[in-house]
Amino acid sequence: MQKKWKELTNNDLSAMHQLIVSAHPGALDSNNKAFASWVEQGYLEARQLSAQVKSKKDSLAVLNFYIAGFQDGHVGLSQSKQEKSSWAGFVLGMKGQSFIVKNVSKDWPVPLPPVGSEVVACDNKSVREILESDLSPYIDRRLKLHSTWLHLATQLTVDDVNYPVLGRVLPNNCLVTLPNGDQQHFTLLWRQERGELDPLLSQPQPPQTLKGLGDGRYWIHVSNFTPSAAENASLDKMLSGIKSINDAKLVVLDARGNRGGNSLVGVEILSALLGSKVVNGMGEQSRAYAMWRVSPFALSTLSHVLKSMEGDYGKNSEAYKFVSGLTESMGLALREKKDWLRQPSSSSIDQGKLKGFNAQGFKGKLALVTDSFCASACLDFADIVLAIPGTVHLGLPTSADTLYIDIGSQSLPSGAQFWLPLKVWRDRARGNNQSYDPSFIFDGDINDTAAVQKWVLDTI
Incomplete structure (x- = not known):
């Protein structure tokens, strides 16, 4: 099975690479040498990562790794959901430069940090470092944008089916500064989402009026x-x-x-x-x-x-x-x-x-x-x-x-839709x-x- 997923990943990568070379304006853009460089360097790195692929989730992580390197919001992937995301019962947002608990589950088996708390570190690693070094390469590398940090922040306590990270080790314990200023460690319990998470991650669209x-x-x-x-x-x-x-x-x-x-x-x-x-x-x-x-x-x-x-x-x-x-x-x-x-x-x-x-x-x-x-x-x-x-x-x-x-979008060998400008x-x-x-x-x-x-x- 592992061999099958690796082959599927490489077939998708090859199709993506060919379409970018033949149709993306960046591949011929003399004003953007970095783009043309990533077309080949990123392809090479992604194919090397594909050796670690053992599942559909791993495969998507490798494809997203290649995509994220273009730092182009109009290059992306969409596919039918077959699995569910997991989460630790709370979701982060930001206030200034701090990572704040924005939403918590109404029913979780273990204690959760209250809304408004600041999550400082998880497993002895600062939140900012986790987001930058572990998650960003697979999700969004545009770290100069505040919107990127807002998006990455939500992913700290979410194992998102749409943004998987290859070989990700989910945090076990987080150090939190409570609203009253006290610090406390919280042990994380990860569970498959049961309808609570999606509304917290989606951005509603008010009626146009x-x-x-x-x-x-x-x-x-x-x-x-x-x-x-x-x-x-x-x-x-x-x-x-x-x-x-x-x-x-x-x-x-x-x-x-x-x-x-x-x-x-x-x-x-x-x-x-x-x-x-x-x-x-x-x-x-x-x-x-x-x-x-x-x-x-x-x-x-x-x-x-x-x-x-x-x-x-x-x-x-x-x-x-x-x-x-x-x-x-x-x-x-x-x-x-x-x-x-x-x-x-x-x-x-x-x-x-x-x-x-x-x-x-x-x-x-x-x-x-x-x-x-x-x-x-x-x-x-x-x-x-x-x-x-x-x-x-x-x-x-x-x-x-x-x-x-x-x-425009095109179907990949796996059936996923790949879109590019x-x-x-x-x-x-x-x-x-x-x-x-x-x-x-x-x-x-x-x-x-x-x-x-x-x-x-x-x-x-």
């Missing part, structure tokens, strides 16, 4: 940039409502729960609020442009997206026409054996025809709320909002993107793997909408 809070204040949940056909209807309704709040004193754009998707959704929302001239003007001021890596994989991905857009938006939509033109250009570039295809400027999409067109535009105070999962199209949205003078940023530091974006930004104002850090940090439960709203309104 416009809410009036009274006294000229409005709260807009911008949480879903991948709306279904049905959700598009409610988006239209929301856009109509946004266009009528020109006289508002304050608008809070709440991006909690937003995982990215179609940047055009964000543009529509901002055009409805600010006026398309403002949004379009910012696009024209930017020197950024995108280059697609020309490959059969990029062409098949664009063709698939085009079919999906026909169902969601219709052939007469600006989004469909834009992708249709891009797909034709990709086919031509492939036939001409080119390496790169420049994407037409987004200003070629007529902003005036967008569903959210607003000739007037809101002129009051603007605030943006983010969580630590804001990435991809959510960050594109933040780029525009935070460029508006006077915008106040609150919540948690965002995640970050490389300059590589727009993903297909284009690279040039001259983008936001740097490679650069996050946005709020002026005001929320230290409570970022998923508690009522608490976040009260804090935001009290703060600004």
